[in-house]
Amino acid sequence: MADTTRNLGLPLIAAAQAQKHVTHNEALTALDALVQLACLDKDLAAPPAGPAEGDRYLVTAASPTGAWAGLSGQVVRFADGVWAGAMPRPGWFAYVIDEADLYVFTGTAWASFRGSLTALQNLTRLGIGTAADATNRFALKADAALLSWDDVTPGSGNLRVTLNKQAAAKDAGFTVQTGFSTRALLGSFGSDDFSLKVSPDGAAFFTPLTASASTGRLTLGRIAGPLEISANAGALPDTLPQTVLRVSSADGQQARLVFDSFGATAPGNFIFRTANGTAAAPSALPAGTSMGQFSAFGYGTTTYGSSARAQVAFATTEAWTDSAQGARVLIRTTPIGTAGIVEVFSAESNGAIRLVPLASDPTAGVAQGQLYANSTAAALKWHTGTAWARISNFAKFASTTSFDNYVGAANWTKVQFNTADSNDQGAFVAASNRFVAPEAGLYGFDTALVFRKNGSNAPTAFEAQFYRNGTPAGRGRTSATGTLVDGVTAIDLSTALKLAAGDTVEVFVRFSGADGYVAASDSLFSGRQMA
Incomplete structure (x- = not known):
C-alpha cells in the first residue's frame, strides 16, 4: 500500500497508526500549499529575507543556495520557520504574482501559459465571442477586427491576407451579408477574374465591376452618374442636371481627356449617336434635330451660367431615312454684353459655308482679320485693323x-x-x-x-x-x-x-x-x- 497520494504526494494515514492527527495535518498543509497555487516569484536563486508564513516560490534556478539548496525545480513553501519543497508534475499550473502570468509545468520546466497560446497549432475550430461550427470553423463576434503588421518581432512591415482556392472554377472572396442574407461578394468566383457582385435579396446578383485576369482590362456595368474623376482636393460646385461624367483638375491646372491612337486609319473618335423615340423603341430623326454638341459654360460674378455660352453642334437637315441623312455643323457664340447664345457659323449639308448675316458692322471686339456677312450691304466684309472693308458685292x-x-x-x-x-x-x-x-x-x-x-x-x-x-x-x-x-x-x-x-x-x-x-x-x- 502506498504511503502518499499519486498526484500531490500527500501523506496517507496508515492502519492502526498512532498520532493520526500529525499525518492528517501534514496532508492538509500540503493541500493548502499546492491547491490554487500562487507563487510570489520564480526567478530567485536563494530564499528571500524575512519570509511570511505560507509564502510560496517556484525554484527554477539550476543550483539554488541557502535553505533552497537541493530544491531546484520544486515548489517551495515557508511553514513553521522551515522551507519545504514539493516536486511538480506535468500539467500543474502556478500563477506567478510578480509577473501576473500563469505558468504550466511541462515535465521539465515551467512555461508561460500565455506564451503557449501565441503558438496554437492545428486547431480544428476557434470561436471568439461566439461558437465555431463545422462550416464556420473560425468564428468572430465583435464590433471590429484589426489585422496589423508585426511590430513585436522583426518583420518586413508588410501585411497580406491570402485567400487560396483549389482551382480557377472555385470561389475565393469576401461575403457581405445583412441578417445572414448575402448582399455583396468581392473576389474571384468561378474563374480567376476579380469581380464585385451585389444583390438586393441574396438570390439575384448584378456585377458592376470585373477585372479580367487574362487581359487586365476593367469592365464596368451600368454607372449611375455622375461618375467623377478629380485631382481637386477642394469641394466642387454642384454638377449640371443629367451629368453622367465629370472630370476636374487640380486648381490652376488643365483637365484633359486624351485619346491616344496609333496607325493612320485609327484616329481618336468622339462619337454621338442620336435617335428619336426611346431607348426601347428608337425611331428616325426628324429635320432640325440636334445630334450632339460641345458646350462651354462659365462663371459670372456670382454663379455659373444656366446655359452654354459657346457651342459646337451637329444637326439634321432633313427627315432621316436609311439612305437620306443630311446633316450640318454649326457654331454658336454669345455676343459681347449679352447672355444669349446665337448661331454665327455653319457648314451646311450641301457643302456650303454659311456666315449668319449681321445688319451692320460689329463695333465690339473687332480685330484685324475678322470676317462677317453684312445683310444690309449684302456683302462679305473683313476688318483691316482700322475699319471694316467690303470684300464682295462691291458697288x-x-x-x-x-x-x-x-x-x-x-x-x-x-x-x-x-x-x-x-x-x-x-x-x-x-x-x-x-x-x-x-x-x-x-x-x-x-x-x-x-x-x-x-x-x-x-x-x-x-x-x-x-x-x-x-x-x-x-x-x-x-x-x-x-x-x-x-x-x-x-x-x-x-x-x-x-x-x-x-x-x-x-x-x-x-x-x-x-x-x-x-x-x-x-x-x-x-x-x-x-x-
Whole structure:
C-alpha cells in the first residue's frame, strides 16, 4: 500500500497508526500549499529575507543556495520557520504574482501559459465571442477586427491576407451579408477574374465591376452618374442636371481627356449617336434635330451660367431615312454684353459655308482679320485693323443719257446721265444724275463724252471733269481743242476718289468759244468700288 497520494504526494494515514492527527495535518498543509497555487516569484536563486508564513516560490534556478539548496525545480513553501519543497508534475499550473502570468509545468520546466497560446497549432475550430461550427470553423463576434503588421518581432512591415482556392472554377472572396442574407461578394468566383457582385435579396446578383485576369482590362456595368474623376482636393460646385461624367483638375491646372491612337486609319473618335423615340423603341430623326454638341459654360460674378455660352453642334437637315441623312455643323457664340447664345457659323449639308448675316458692322471686339456677312450691304466684309472693308458685292454701275445734253458756252454744266445699264448696290441715282457712295472707300470712275455741234457753232475747246459733292474733285480733267468734229470728237476721263459714305460724284463739261451738245450716242458714265 502506498504511503502518499499519486498526484500531490500527500501523506496517507496508515492502519492502526498512532498520532493520526500529525499525518492528517501534514496532508492538509500540503493541500493548502499546492491547491490554487500562487507563487510570489520564480526567478530567485536563494530564499528571500524575512519570509511570511505560507509564502510560496517556484525554484527554477539550476543550483539554488541557502535553505533552497537541493530544491531546484520544486515548489517551495515557508511553514513553521522551515522551507519545504514539493516536486511538480506535468500539467500543474502556478500563477506567478510578480509577473501576473500563469505558468504550466511541462515535465521539465515551467512555461508561460500565455506564451503557449501565441503558438496554437492545428486547431480544428476557434470561436471568439461566439461558437465555431463545422462550416464556420473560425468564428468572430465583435464590433471590429484589426489585422496589423508585426511590430513585436522583426518583420518586413508588410501585411497580406491570402485567400487560396483549389482551382480557377472555385470561389475565393469576401461575403457581405445583412441578417445572414448575402448582399455583396468581392473576389474571384468561378474563374480567376476579380469581380464585385451585389444583390438586393441574396438570390439575384448584378456585377458592376470585373477585372479580367487574362487581359487586365476593367469592365464596368451600368454607372449611375455622375461618375467623377478629380485631382481637386477642394469641394466642387454642384454638377449640371443629367451629368453622367465629370472630370476636374487640380486648381490652376488643365483637365484633359486624351485619346491616344496609333496607325493612320485609327484616329481618336468622339462619337454621338442620336435617335428619336426611346431607348426601347428608337425611331428616325426628324429635320432640325440636334445630334450632339460641345458646350462651354462659365462663371459670372456670382454663379455659373444656366446655359452654354459657346457651342459646337451637329444637326439634321432633313427627315432621316436609311439612305437620306443630311446633316450640318454649326457654331454658336454669345455676343459681347449679352447672355444669349446665337448661331454665327455653319457648314451646311450641301457643302456650303454659311456666315449668319449681321445688319451692320460689329463695333465690339473687332480685330484685324475678322470676317462677317453684312445683310444690309449684302456683302462679305473683313476688318483691316482700322475699319471694316467690303470684300464682295462691291458697288458698281454703268449709265448713259437718253438725250443730247445742251451745254452753253463757257459754263461748267452737269451731264444728265439718266439711265443705268447696271447698278449694283443702287448707288447710281438716275433721277439726280449722280453716284452716291454707299459706304466709305476708294472708288474708280470713267466717263466717255462725244461732241455734237449746235447748228453752225464751232467751239474751240471741249473739257470734262468730275465733281465731288458739287465742287470739282480735283482728281483729273481732260479736254479736246482745235476743230471739233461733229459726232466724232470724243474725250475720256478716269479718276480714283476716296469717298465717305454719302459723297456724290457727277460729270461736268464745258465748251469754249461757242455752245454745243454732249451726244447721247456713245457717251457714258461708270464707276466701281475698289476697296
